[in-house]
Amino acid sequence: MRAFACPVCHGYIAFESDQCTSCAAWVGLVLPSQEMVAIDVDPGATVVVGGRAWTHCTQRRTLECNWLTPADQEAEQRGRCLACSLIRREPDADDTLAREKLVPAVRALRRLVYQLDDLHLPLTPWWRQDGGLAFDLLSSYTAGKKVIIGHAGGVITIDVVETLDDYRERLRVALGEPYRTVLGHFRHEVGHYYQNILVENGDGAARHLDACRALFGDEQVSYSDAIERHYAFGAPKGWEESFISEYATMHPWEDFAECFAHYLHIADTIDTTREAGMVLRADRVRFSAPRDVAPLESYDDAPIEQLLFDWRWISLFFNRVNTAMGKPPLYPFELPPAVVAKLGFVHRVVRDTARERQAGAAL
Known part of the structure; x- marks a missing residue:
């Protein structure tokens, strides 16, 4: 940021x-x-x-x-x-409890939209084009029924009750998740949207779909069967070697969305670090570090390995800061080679899309 x-x-x-x-x-x-x-x-x-x-x-x-x-x-x-116009449905004006929770949810939405625009990803609103990006921000406490977080046909649904720390923490613990935030929900669900429009359909299918299936698996397998299997038996043994989270093991769609969300987490935090002027000096730390780490102005032309090398050392610092404050590590995830390859695919899709859009705008 x-x-x-x-x-x-x-x-x-x-x-x-x-x-x-x-x-x-x-x-x-x-x-x-x-x-x-x-x-x-x-x-x-x-x-x-x-x-x-x-x-x-x-x-x-x-x-x-x-x-x-x-x-x-x-x-x-x-x-x-633009960000507020993407909201298609929201709690009624007289639903004061839900409206109160809507404010922090939209705050996270604006962060998402800012980053997507900064990455030059397409942001076509639902009110301009059928299937365009839309957000239904509803409350399971006042809607009269459970609000299911998810994506379908360009519409992303978020339960604004997730802005309540105690509610979200209970679910995080119950589901065994090391990380759960409202911004994280937005980033995960928009991953589904971009897989649909950039990888599975249009020109993206010809360029990216085979490579996507080779890394993440065949997205055509039954999603309902995958959900039933995941919640009945959990993640397969040894999942840590190939997936970034247990949830990513459920279905190729979820694997892609999880990796897309992590790509946004990493890119935004590195940008924020650079904007603060932070540089990790190898000769100033008490442990062995291979070189100074100065976040780049842009990783557009850098391989994913360079981005993740810098991220490894930066996240080490932030993890230590969090634990010094008695909080869990900021980024409690490991990135094995298989996940690095998946993040590399997301990096290519994002950068190829950005280059094409910038080239088209210059014509």
């Missing part, structure tokens, strides 16, 4: 903030230019960026959104920024 600076005093501004804590200037985030810009607090205020007028998202108060949206946007966008 980029470190944002106040356009007035140049102090640090958090990704979620709409006001500088140092000089009190009101700001908003413009996604295409990836910058915070100064803008009057009035709802009708505008600011020109890149030759286009931008104004506050209509969800600024309701969902605590600090993003700006084009003043001349499409009517279907409902006055919302």
